[in-house]
Amino acid sequence: MLKGKKLKLPDRLGSLVAGFEDKDEDSGGSGSVSELGEELEILQPTGFRSDRESETDDDHDHNEVQEEEPMVKRKMKVDAELEHNGRQLRHEKDGLSHISVIKTIEVDEKRSDIEYEISQKEINLEKLQRIASTGIPEGGNLRATVWKLILGYLPPSRDLWEKELSENRKKYAKLKEELLLTPSELARMKEEAFQSNKHNNAHNDTAGPLIRHEISHEDHPLSLGKASVWHQYFEHTEIAEQIDRDLQRTHPEMKFFSGESSFGRKHRESMRNVLLLFSKLNPAIRYVQGMNEVLAPLYYVFSTDTDEKNASNAEADSFSCFVLLLSDSVDHFCQQLDNSSVGILSTLSRLSDLLKANDEELWRHLEFTSKVKPQYYGFRWITLLLTQEFNLQSILRIWDSLISSPFGIQEMLLRVCCAMLLCVKSRLLSGDFAANLKLLQHYPEINIEHLLQVAQDLTPDTS
């Protein structure tokens, strides 16, 4: 039955493509750059896509994909339904209503699968991971809960959730109290604890010279001593200013983050607290530009949780998950470690090796012919977990796969990066240094499901 449908589609290609181009024109600023006139691998009905596939001439990879096409196509349609912000997908609904019934059923099935899994007393993480890596449906708090489970924030036994959550949130509040208060607030709290009686007496005097108290530990605002609370506070104002500046620029097209509404400001303040706390707890790396981008999807997902209690504790939860997420890649941010075996350069060379193992021709072209080294494009891809390359919805979908991948986040990330290169192979092969660099630094819009499928099917680098 599906074959029959495949045959029908090519007839409608013309109108669909035309429809698509119109939509493309008026979908401005969704955060990712879509170059006009160069649609290429962007999601299309299967028939159209198989045309495109012939351009990417990789043999075995794509034969496998061809066989899996019906599944992938369905998933792609599922993705289409789920991409609220993906304006480029709207045209599909017009022409393909006869498939929409199938895709709605697919989504509902997946949703109930996931709900079933997380309602178990002892959750089977492996199974959950497998479902999650095909994409988590929107709506409810599925994504938030699944991410928390897989990242290890929530324990797999459901009974322990309440306890864990409240403990962690309390810990976070305590940390905030210790590290984020201004020195004058700290001093005030100390005073209130010890000297309330003395104070009252002093202030009942109607006149006379005010009592002078000695200061301990260089505890005055102009202190230059390292141990002084004030000195440490002022050292961090620079970082705080940097964080504020970056937060202003996070996802400016989304009301959630930007704008002067109290809503946007509250979110920015929460994110500011998380980042500031992180920088204080990690003096070796402190804050690096871009951490705000990595935090944004986490915080967004947790704040849009339909469970009231979870949404209001989004700050505490996203802090812990931010730490968990960055736990293996935090070394990428440290400049001193750049050249070491855990640094970014070593990861980039692994990306290069992975590409070589999968597509030597492209690798050779990039490395030698057009001399586009991975440092030029891959640095941002890897350190920021691809948050700067796609719009928020796509990032959420990609992160579903990254987080739930059995290979581990970093491994999967390398695979996705490699897949990104493979998907624009034809353009890369025909481009020189400047064109390739421009392409890779402004990665075009692409069918995310296709990208993730390619990533999934890569041969691992066994060297």
Add this chain to the structure above:
Amino acid sequence: MVLVLAIGDLHIPHRAPDLPPKFKSMLVPGKIQHIICTGNLCIKEVHDYFKTLCPDLHITRGEYDEDSRYPENKTLTIGQFKLGICHGHQVIPWGDLDSLAMVQRQLDVDILVTGHTHQFKAYKHEGGVVINPGSATGAYSSFTYDVNPSFVLMDIDGLRVVVYVYELIDGEVKVDKIDFKKTATAPSAH
């Protein structure tokens, strides 16, 4: 948390060449939000120096100031507190608490910052506070030659003020603090 520097009576260049180096090393830009200056700087260079520390600068005229455009007194509101500035040479007898209290009532402020005597003082009376930051350079005054350089930094936090007094005694910087709270319903002093 608003940091306000109260400083004055430097008498540069007539009676002193510059701020003591230990004071200068502590006064760095970026920490202080407001500067209140009682007067007698006396030249423009000192004014510019203060501007580099903090752009929000309030000065009143002392009798030796070369710039005659500074006002005789000034009031400003910071947080919950109303502050008033007056150099003090106009108030006779100089440094007399009751006369200063009159100025405070006239300006209707919670904290009056005044100078001229080159002696640090902090008095509480009748619902108001008078602070004299002394002379930041230790310049001699009409009363005495023996003046310790001093200035004041106020940390205004809601209804509470912590006053940090910086004095240079025998070449060492000594810091004390004083705190007081404004009573929530301050009675009118009339």
